Amino acid sequence: MPAPLSSEDLEFREEVRTFLAANLPAGLRDRSFRGLHPRRDELVAWQKTLHERGWLLSGWPVEHGGPGWSLARRYLFNHEYFLSGAPQVSPFGVTMVGPVIYTFGTQEQQERFLPGIRNSDTWWCQGYSEPGAGSDLASLRTRAVRDGDHYVVSGEKIWTSYAQHADMMFALVRTSPDAKAQKGISFLLIDMKAPGVTVRPIIGLDLNHTLNHVFLDNVRVPVENRIGEENAGWTCAKFLLGHERLTVARVGRSKFQLGRLKQIAAAEQANGRPLCDDPDFSHRLHRLDVDLRVLEAMELRFLSAQIAGHRLTVEPSILKIRGTEIGQRLKGLIVEALGHYAIAYDAADEPPASGSGPMWPEHAHGAVADNLYHRALTIFGGSNEIQRNIVARHFLG
Amino acid sequence: MQFEPSQDQALLRDAAERFAREHLASPQTGQWRRFAELGWLALPLAEDAGGLGGTTADVAVLMEALGGGLVREPYLATVLLAGRLLDAAGTSDLRAQLLPRVVNGEMRLGFAHHEPQMRFALSGVQSTASPSDSKWLLSGRKALVLDGGDADRLVVSARIDGRGPLALFLVEPGMEGVKVRPYRTLDGGWAADFEFDRVALDAAHLVAADDQVEATIERVVDQAICAICAEAVGAMRKVCEITRDYIGTRRQFGVAIGTQQVVRHRWVDMHIATEEAKSITQMAATAADGDADERRALASAAKAKVAEAGRFVGEQGIQLHGAIGMTDDYLIGHFYKRLVVIGTLFGDADYYARRLAGAAGSQAWRPMSGPGRED
Numbered sequence: 001m002p003a004p005l006s007s008e009d010l011e012f013r014e015e016v017r018t019f020l021a022a023n024l025p026a027g028l029r030d031r032s033f034r035g036l037h038p039r040r041d042e043l044v045a046w047q048k049t050l051h052e053r054g055w056l057l058s059g060w061p062v063e064h065g066g067p068g069w070s071l072a073r074r075y076l077f078n079h080e081y082f083l084s085g086a087p088q089v090s091p092f093g094v095t096m097v098g099p100v101i102y103t104f105g106t107q108e109q110q111e112r113f114l115p116g117i118r119n120s121d122t123w124w125c126q127g128y129s130e131p132g133a134g135s136d137l138a139s140l141r142t143r144a145v146r147d148g149d150h151y152v153v154s155g156e157k158i159w160t161s162y163a164q165h166a167d168m169m170f171a172l173v174r175t176s177p178d179a180k181a182q183k184g185i186s187f188l189l190i191d192m193k194a195p196g197v198t199v200r201p202i203i204g205l206d207l208n209h210t211l212n213h214v215f216l217d218n219v220r221v222p223v224e225n226r227i228g229e230e231n232a233g234w235t236c237a238k239f240l241l242g243h244e245r246l247t248v249a250r251v252g253r254s255k256f257q258l259g260r261l262k263q264i265a266a267a268e269q270a271n272g273r274p275l276c277d278d279p280d281f282s283h284r285l286h287r288l289d290v291d292l293r294v295l296e297a298m299e300l301r302f303l304s305a306q307i308a309g310h311r312l313t314v315e316p317s318i319l320k321i322r323g324t325e326i327g328q329r330l331k332g333l334i335v336e337a338l339g340h341y342a343i344a345y346d347a348a349d350e351p352p353a354s355g356s357g358p359m360w361p362e363h364a365h366g367a368v369a370d371n372l373y374h375r376a377l378t379i380f381g382g383s384n385e386i387q388r389n390i391v392a393r394h395f396l397g
Numbered sequence: 398m399q400f401e402p403s404q405d406q407a408l409l410r411d412a413a414e415r416f417a418r419e420h421l422a423s424p425q426t427g428q429w430r431r432f433a434e435l436g437w438l439a440l441p442l443a444e445d446a447g448g449l450g451g452t453t454a455d456v457a458v459l460m461e462a463l464g465g466g467l468v469r470e471p472y473l474a475t476v477l478l479a480g481r482l483l484d485a486a487g488t489s490d491l492r493a494q495l496l497p498r499v500v501n502g503e504m505r506l507g508f509a510h511h512e513p514q515m516r517f518a519l520s521g522v523q524s525t526a527s528p529s530d531s532k533w534l535l536s537g538r539k540a541l542v543l544d545g546g547d548a549d550r551l552v553v554s555a556r557i558d559g560r561g562p563l564a565l566f567l568v569e570p571g572m573e574g575v576k577v578r579p580y581r582t583l584d585g586g587w588a589a590d591f592e593f594d595r596v597a598l599d600a601a602h603l604v605a606a607d608d609q610v611e612a613t614i615e616r617v618v619d620q621a622i623c624a625i626c627a628e629a630v631g632a633m634r635k636v637c638e639i640t641r642d643y644i645g646t647r648r649q650f651g652v653a654i655g656t657q658q659v660v661r662h663r664w665v666d667m668h669i670a671t672e673e674a675k676s677i678t679q680m681a682a683t684a685a686d687g688d689a690d691e692r693r694a695l696a697s698a699a700k701a702k703v704a705e706a707g708r709f710v711g712e713q714g715i716q717l718h719g720a721i722g723m724t725d726d727y728l729i730g731h732f733y734k735r736l737v738v739i740g741t742l743f744g745d746a747d748y749y750a751r752r753l754a755g756a757a758g759s760q761a762w763r764p765m766s767g768p769g770r771e772d
Binding site: 205 | 514518724738741
């Protein structure tokens with residue numbers, strides 16, 4: 001933190017550390033350590049534990065159930081949270097559609113949808129991208145035609161994470177084909193169990209099923225599920241994009257994994273000594289360490305500006321660019337540390353039964369899958385090319 | 398030094414590219430018979446063993462073509478490693494017994510040399526063959542034996558009595574005391590780890606046990622490295638080609654993304670990396686059958702370059718494809734995974750950059766043979 005921490009802040013940080021140490025299940029921490037996704041049931045249980053403590057809705061205003069933390073406190077919490085190896089909570093409810101609903105939704109909509117987000121009983125997914133609309137999201141074509149008190153929705157959404165588990169999807173749909181791009185888009189909440197919704201798995205490079213292709217075939221969606229005015233959905237989308245970017249640089253997660261890398265490098269052997277003593281490897285490890293500290297400093301500096309009341313513009317883009325590049329380098333270095341065993345691949349969630357699979361060190365499981373999956377870091381969330389365009393436009397016109 | 402293919406090499410290249418195109422369009426396993434029919438199993442083996450006496454440069458032509466097709470047959474393990482080791486170091490009995498069966502496609506081999514504590518070095522074998530009566534008892538561990546689970550025979554390195562010269566033995570995976578653990582590799586292939594617990598071997602199992610074994614292993618591995626570098630070059634060229642097509646057709650914001658300067662320059666960087674990799678690989682392949690110092694230096698430079706360039710081209714191929722590049726369905730990710738595997742096999746860029754420094758010693762580069770000279 002830039003200024004010395006107040007004694008209240010220090011106490012708070014201690015409180016967070018104590019809680020996490022006492023309550024974070026070892027299995028979840030291990031999965032974070034290895035870069036494996038948390039299992040759905042375990043994640044839901046963990047989210048409920050956090051919520052019971054009042055810490056799940058860390059960015060929400062008090063009147064909607066948030067703890068009412070200052071920006072500085074939220075930063076502290078996130079930092080300790082990820083440094084402990086706690087998994088990212090499912091973002092679609094808590095950090096995405098939840099804030100949209102309490103910002104743009106009616107009282108009735110808030111009462112209907114927010115409880116399920118608070119208690120993690122509703123699993124959400126995000127229906128944004130389409131096969132023809134990736135970076136150019138505003139060109140989306142999923143059509144919603146008004147029919148009495150329903151919209152009839154037809155189209156396709158793609159790259160929908162965990163749609164196979166989802167109860168609800170928040171989607172951007174075109175309600176006015178004549179209007180220009182952004183001006184004809186509405187924000188709809190779609191029941192994934194409604195007739196006409198088909199979810200088709202997309203297997204990733206890591207051979208796991210995270211992403212999906214969602215087909216919407218004349219799905220009837222009640223008008224009461226539209227958030228905000230018709231054709232004003234892009235406002236919700238822009239709000240969402242600009243909201244909750246506090247952890248976009250992944251500093252806590254990368255610091256946690258850097259700790260893992262150092263452990264692995266101490267355990268692996270090269271030329272009769274630990275890999276961390278190999279000059280080539282340690283050089284790259286140290287340069288990465290520098291870059292991560294720089295990233296942390298930059299994040300803190302931008303946070304200070306925000307706390308002082310300055311409005312952030314391109315800073316989240318800069319943090320996203322550097323955070324993802326550093327994250328990828330880190331995961332790549334973990335794989336490199338494995339030597340020849342970087343070639344072995346275990347797509348399974350669990351390490352293989354004892355006596356089968358590669359005779360590799362225990363720390364190897366998960367590393368290659370983690371590295372593979374996170375090639376997407378520079379693509380999803382607004383590709384790094386788009387992020388650079390955002391920064392360029394701001395300064396260079 | 399010749400960079401242009403000879404007539405024979407051009408014919409080989411054309412046949413292999415045809416094969417690769419068909420394979421990419423409709424991938425099949427079980428093409429080993431066709432490899433035998435096309436003479437590819439015989440290519441680098443000595444004529445007196447039923448081979449064609451081809452050079453490393455010939456093999457590189459074949460491998461570059463196959464690399465563009467993601468062809469997954471155990472050519473590296475059976476022919477380029479174990480086969481060539483038997484050819485170079487084996488007793489005449491073993492050569493006569495086994496190599497014709499390799500050439501006709503009947504026999505699959507594996508080369509079990511690396512152990513985890515060695516990391517990428519070729520030295521440091523701890524597996525031991527302890528003399529016992531007129532036998533040896535083999536004990537030790539081998540890691541990442543490519544296609545080891547399918548091998549009919551393994552060529553296994555071990556130290557005689559734990560401290561003597563390095564020896565090579567022929568082991569049948571079904572022998573008592575052999576434990577095999579097969580697993581998949583990142584690129585969809587197979588490898589296996591082995592544990593040997595006092596496996597009883599007699600004279601018929603001895604391939605070689607003299608002070609030449611280590612040098613022979615080093616040479617055969619350097620030559621195999623040139624071959625997989627060539628395979629990587631073929632994969633990189635294909636990635637550039639697929640990506641070029643994609644960015645020309647994928648439209649966002651009303652234009653093909655290939656009209657955007659950032660995208661264009663990124664593709665150019667991919668192309669340049671491929672040209673560099675091809676150049677050093679070809680030079681290394683040509684030098685690989687000659688002077689040992691030059692072979693070592695160039696194979697090291699090629700592997701270091703290919704490890705780095707292959708990763709870059711694969712990663713950027715995915716990045717320029719966007720989300721679709723992250724799916725198992727789409728080709729580009731498969732090329733990326735194969736490039737990453739080749740980049741790691743036998744050692745990464747750091748390892749080979751260091752080896753190059755060791756190979757050149759404190760001297761400057763030796764002057765290379767100029768183009769057009771007959772060497």
